[in-house]
Amino acid sequence: MKDIRALDLNLLKTLDALLDERSVTRAAERLGLTQPAVSGMLTRLRESFGDPLFVRTQRGIVPTLRAMQLAEPVKQILGEVESLLRPAAFDPATAEFTISLAATDYALRAVVVPFLAELRRQAPGIRVAVRPVEDDRIQAQFERGDLDLALMTPETALPDLHARRLFDESYVCAMRADHLDIAAGVISIDRFCALDHALISYTGERFWGVTDDALTKIGRQRRVVLTLTSFLVLAEVLRTTDLIAVVPRRLVEGAAGLVMCEPPVDIPGFTKLAVWHERTHRDPGHRWLRSLLVETCGGLTT
Numbered sequence: 001m002k003d004i005r006a007l008d009l010n011l012l013k014t015l016d017a018l019l020d021e022r023s024v025t026r027a028a029e030r031l032g033l034t035q036p037a038v039s040g041m042l043t044r045l046r047e048s049f050g051d052p053l054f055v056r057t058q059r060g061i062v063p064t065l066r067a068m069q070l071a072e073p074v075k076q077i078l079g080e081v082e083s084l085l086r087p088a089a090f091d092p093a094t095a096e097f098t099i100s101l102a103a104t105d106y107a108l109r110a111v112v113v114p115f116l117a118e119l120r121r122q123a124p125g126i127r128v129a130v131r132p133v134e135d136d137r138i139q140a141q142f143e144r145g146d147l148d149l150a151l152m153t154p155e156t157a158l159p160d161l162h163a164r165r166l167f168d169e170s171y172v173c174a175m176r177a178d179h180l181d182i183a184a185g186v187i188s189i190d191r192f193c194a195l196d197h198a199l200i201s202y203t204g205e206r207f208w209g210v211t212d213d214a215l216t217k218i219g220r221q222r223r224v225v226l227t228l229t230s231f232l233v234l235a236e237v238l239r240t241t242d243l244i245a246v247v248p249r250r251l252v253e254g255a256a257g258l259v260m261c262e263p264p265v266d267i268p269g270f271t272k273l274a275v276w277h278e279r280t281h282r283d284p285g286h287r288w289l290r291s292l293l294v295e296t297c298g299g300l301t302t
Helices: 008-020 022-030 035-049 065-085 105-123 138-144 189-194 209-218 231-240 283-299
Strands: 054-057 061-064 096-104 124-133 148-154 162-169 171-176 195-200 223-228 244-248 257-263 268-278
Touching: 008 022, 008 035, 008 061, 008 065, 022 035, 061 065, 061 148, 096 283, 105 124, 105 231, 105 268, 105 283, 138 148, 148 283, 162 283, 171 231, 195 231, 223 231, 231 244, 231 257, 268 283
Parallel strands: 096 124, 096 148, 195 223, 195 244
Antiparallel strands: 054 061, 148 268, 162 268, 171 244, 171 257
């Protein structure tokens, strides 16, 4: 048996051209090579297949029976290789695969819910598996292929991952719609500090956040009486108590039974990013999904 390692793709392309053109000169022109280079490749082809492949006549070269037997398989091989190198076509309407997405419950409410609505409309065959963000494991999850996309902030995103800004978020003061302190549409710094507050803490143990940092800078403090790990639970708490909370704006917009006003202290906002690994960076399906995510978030920008 001949060593397949001696048969490279360029030799098959030369054989295909010789079979089509029946001329070393015309095959060389088609391939952009010199005539001696094609003659040298023909010599190597003859050695690989153990057959003359072509015989000379007054009207050019004529393929042997062995060469004719090779014609169709060679074209098939070259066609398959070309299809491998051609960018895969992607049709969202017919696509069927699963994407794994990491998001906090804030990002679920603010980003994933509207994104899924649009995804279901344009690509109903794509499934989404949502998991919590685990900062200490996210690099390994990306590398193992357990995770395709994550919604993070610049402070938590790793530098060797690809990232794209989705939007900038600001904070508002939220409370139930019939809360007595919302009647005027604004809340004073004194009243803000006097009211009881709820706070989101991912560990469920902290009673201090960015709002308290901002208050400390102006020599004020508030009273936090409840700390929760979930933004989703917080909405129900605010609807059924007199508590107020400083939360990201997109969490409250459109929430039934809740109203919002600007906090009486300057609180720095944050940026939300879409983060992904090099593994999916060039995949047409994932590129389309990321574009849809950016487009969806752009439509939600306030």
